[in-house]
Amino acid sequence: MTSTTDPYAGARETTEGRVYTVTGGDWESTFTGDLPAEERLVINMGPQHPSTHGVLRLVLDLEGETVTKARVVIGYLHTGIEKNAEYRTWTQGTTFVTRMDYLAPIFNETAYCLGVEKLLGVEAPPRAQTIRLLLMEINRVASHWVWLATGGLELGALTGMTNGFRAREKCLDVLELVTGLRMNHAFVRPGGIAQDLPDGAIEKIRVWADDQDTELAGLAKLLAGQPIWQRRLKGVGYLNVEGCLALGVTGPLLRAAGLAWDLRKTEPYLGYEDYDFEVPTHADGDCWSRFVVRVEEMHQSLVLVRQAVDRLEPGPVMVEDKKIAWPAQLALGADGLGNSLEHVKKIMGQSMEALIHHFKLVTEGFRVPAGQIYSAIESPRGELGMHLVSGGGTRPHRVHVREPSFVNLQATAALSEGSLIADVIASIASIDPVMGGVDR
Amino acid sequence: MSEPIGPDRGMFGVSGTGDTSGFGGLVRLDPGAAVVPQSSERPYGGYFDEVADRLAVVLTAGFDTAVHRVVVDRGEITFFVHREHLVALCQTLRDDADLRFELCSSVSGVDYLDTGTVGEQDAARLHAVYHLTSMTFRRRIRLEVAVGLDDPHIPSVTGVYPTADWQEREAWDMFGIVFDGHPALTRILMPDDWAGHPQRKDYPLGGVPVEYKGATIPPPDERRVYQ
Numbered sequence: 232m233t234s235t236t237d238p239y240a241g242a243r244e245t246t247e248g249r250v251y252t253v254t255g256g257d258w259e260s261t262f263t264g265d266l267p268a269e270e271r272l273v274i275n276m277g278p279q280h281p282s283t284h285g286v287l288r289l290v291l292d293l294e295g296e297t298v299t300k301a302r303v304v305i306g307y308l309h310t311g312i313e314k315n316a317e318y319r320t321w322t323q324g325t326t327f328v329t330r331m332d333y334l335a336p337i338f339n340e341t342a343y344c345l346g347v348e349k350l351l352g353v354e355a356p357p358r359a360q361t362i363r364l365l366l367m368e369i370n371r372v373a374s375h376w377v378w379l380a381t382g383g384l385e386l387g388a389l390t391g392m393t394n395g396f397r398a399r400e401k402c403l404d405v406l407e408l409v410t411g412l413r414m415n416h417a418f419v420r421p422g423g424i425a426q427d428l429p430d431g432a433i434e435k436i437r438v439w440a441d442d443q444d445t446e447l448a449g450l451a452k453l454l455a456g457q458p459i460w461q462r463r464l465k466g467v468g469y470l471n472v473e474g475c476l477a478l479g480v481t482g483p484l485l486r487a488a489g490l491a492w493d494l495r496k497t498e499p500y501l502g503y504e505d506y507d508f509e510v511p512t513h514a515d516g517d518c519w520s521r522f523v524v525r526v527e528e529m530h531q532s533l534v535l536v537r538q539a540v541d542r543l544e545p546g547p548v549m550v551e552d553k554k555i556a557w558p559a560q561l562a563l564g565a566d567g568l569g570n571s572l573e574h575v576k577k578i579m580g581q582s583m584e585a586l587i588h589h590f591k592l593v594t595e596g597f598r599v600p601a602g603q604i605y606s607a608i609e610s611p612r613g614e615l616g617m618h619l620v621s622g623g624g625t626r627p628h629r630v631h632v633r634e635p636s637f638v639n640l641q642a643t644a645a646l647s648e649g650s651l652i653a654d655v656i657a658s659i660a661s662i663d664p665v666m667g668g669v670d671r
Numbered sequence: 672m673s674e675p676i677g678p679d680r681g682m683f684g685v686s687g688t689g690d691t692s693g694f695g696g697l698v699r700l701d702p703g704a705a706v707v708p709q710s711s712e713r714p715y716g717g718y719f720d721e722v723a724d725r726l727a728v729v730l731t732a733g734f735d736t737a738v739h740r741v742v743v744d745r746g747e748i749t750f751f752v753h754r755e756h757l758v759a760l761c762q763t764l765r766d767d768a769d770l771r772f773e774l775c776s777s778v779s780g781v782d783y784l785d786t787g788t789v790g791e792q793d794a795a796r797l798h799a800v801y802h803l804t805s806m807t808f809r810r811r812i813r814l815e816v817a818v819g820l821d822d823p824h825i826p827s828v829t830g831v832y833p834t835a836d837w838q839e840r841e842a843w844d845m846f847g848i849v850f851d852g853h854p855a856l857t858r859i860l861m862p863d864d865w866a867g868h869p870q871r872k873d874y875p876l877g878g879v880p881v882e883y884k885g886a887t888i889p890p891p892d893e894r895r896v897y898q
Contacts, residue, residue: 305859306858306860313870318891318892349745350745352745476773476806477833478833478834479774479832492806497806498809603800605776605802605813614776618777620781629779629781631777631779631780631781631800633776633777633802671860
């Protein structure tokens, strides 16, 4: 082989072998002058990007790999739920709100129904309240599993994702057993819940809680002690209590910054004041703290579930008032789940008044005295508030949802500006935004 | 609890003919026609009096100048605020050691179309509603500012509560309330080039055209309703 000299790749012999120096094109002439003072690069991340938690769009200004400015664009999943709710009855509203933060449907329904009950001036019976609490805590575990699974996926911990979704699916099995649906339950209704727990549910929930202990222990082994996981999270996405309050950030982020603000303790509802549980906090205010706080919250939710199961007393699950209570309980018939045959017999054969009530409640709905209220509960992501305005009719005049995902997402810039682009992913994951809730 | 609200006709209060079949011709009520908030009398009860008393002491503009109506209903207090005093009021509420409303929980818009007290029928249709939380004292209050369509300007409280940023953008997007002094008042949920403010009560809803036999589905606000 004859050796020719390549004008663009000069070669020289070294002790390690022949080394080529590649040149060519106009690179040398391009960079002979002064380099520009700044090398700003504007990167558009999302709205379809696997690591931005759904249809979230980030506009990042980069200097090298450092983010100098982070802007957030939302609205890609706006479905007009608040507007739609104004054109349906108060009862139908549960079907809308349950679809907002689709990882915490029971919380949406409960916050909404507590609000409607406050407007009506009624209170759900104790058994209904306990079942609501029970389902919410199961839902909180499920929601935190998804946070962990997707967060793990985004940071490259793929086994965290598979294990997390496996554990979450077990939570959804329990919710499906009770409500009939994995998600979007519309199970909590103004005045109570749609139906009582089915046979065997209590035993299933106990078995589920024990199994979740095993899953959480496995999680501790898989992630908590792992050096890569720790290095990706520790010291990343710092936000202190002052920053949280200024930006309105609540929930695990606030508690991970050190403030034990949990509406279950500070403004108890549904009898949370009678339960014995802890509000976990952490002092560091970084992504690692949020991981620790959320995992501990899952343990505490299991504590609450076990207590709630022990406290369940037999009783009605819907208010007595026939002007409000949904007229029919569901029952399993030969052709599937539907209105119970006894109820149909009664309204068609025996009681004209019951028939009228059924007709009026189902077609027209109940009237809610005019006024406005704000009802807030602690969702897995923070303060979930419902600002409900009634004009005195059978439909809401206005339903506004103070979504914790929406408010918390404002902290994106504070969490990620000045950090590396890879840490933006960790920061966003630690906020745990659900775009269905952000955009509504 | 019933004083601030208009006539209560019972849970199934019949209005018009009481016909629910639709054959008698249905009457569409103006949405929110019954909302006529009137001032509550002292004592307000609970911590509401303490908050009001403290505000009366520390507000430089004077309580009666800044607040024109106080309504206590269903265990919640609402201060109806003149817009020019809103920011100073928020600043006081946040910073005063005896008030300490550190968290602005929620900002929302409400459109009270065809309502309002007698004499100001169309004056103050758009309301911005602020829910403030005191974490120190575990209290909640509500501020409400009302403006008309001809001059829908309210000063922004983002300087006091940065969390109001997106929530004010949402209220602008959905109701067309202009928050003066907001750092970047742009649409947030609707597309940038969207026309109109969809959550206003008079915003037309779209009907769905269907292909069969020339039929159309009317938009929800034009359908027959049992109200």
